Amino acid sequence: MALFTRNLVLVLFLLTITLCDAGISIHRKRRHVRVKNFLQLNGTLFTLTLHCKSKDDDLGKKVIPFNGSWEFDFIPHFLGATLYFCGFAWPGQFKWFNVYNDDRDIDRASKFQWSIYPPGPCRVDWFNESIVEGTCYHWNGEAL
Template structure:
């Protein structure tokens, strides 16, 4: 009984801070290419390949997972459209599941993909967080 109470207390205390072990994440990727080209997306981490998807203008692809115990989860995606191929870490636990990072914790991580940059949308409607392509 005592163990159950401790687990319930720990869970409710840490959920709002994004500190829950194995926290659930939902990544959503939206094709916002200004050229209105089809975007080909391929996402994977060390142990899982999410497959290859073609997204028309405005279309989206999503996947769910849980952050690992060491909080080292990374999902890298390649993005291809005519005459371009870019890569980007669409989820990094140190960036997207860390209350001390400049972009904060997201449980639903919504990414708009533009030619110039991938941007993580903000739930409060503020300016999105945009990043440089890795490649």
């Protein structure tokens, strides 16, 4: 039995080295996501209801007043398949968007802030809250 245990440890060690050499990190940095409500149309301010999920986590329904925010954090899956999406609702509207997607976001900073506007979400610099150039998106399912 000791021989089996020793061989298992050796195989796991070699697998870890192989994954690291291939550029696959087993330990990934914690990510932070903040969603801020900027829903305003013709001077009317809207409350935002959102519901965020991943394949494994349901973060529940949240209600955010105008200019309010909500945030969550997580550690991405080591195989690179992490996706968090949110449904966004306000009077007469329901939209959805991927607030974190490994394919798009893995090489970016660890903090993501989204400002929610009626035409779509914009990625905003976490620290100075300015819109990051070229990062306003259409809602999922809507043509560019």
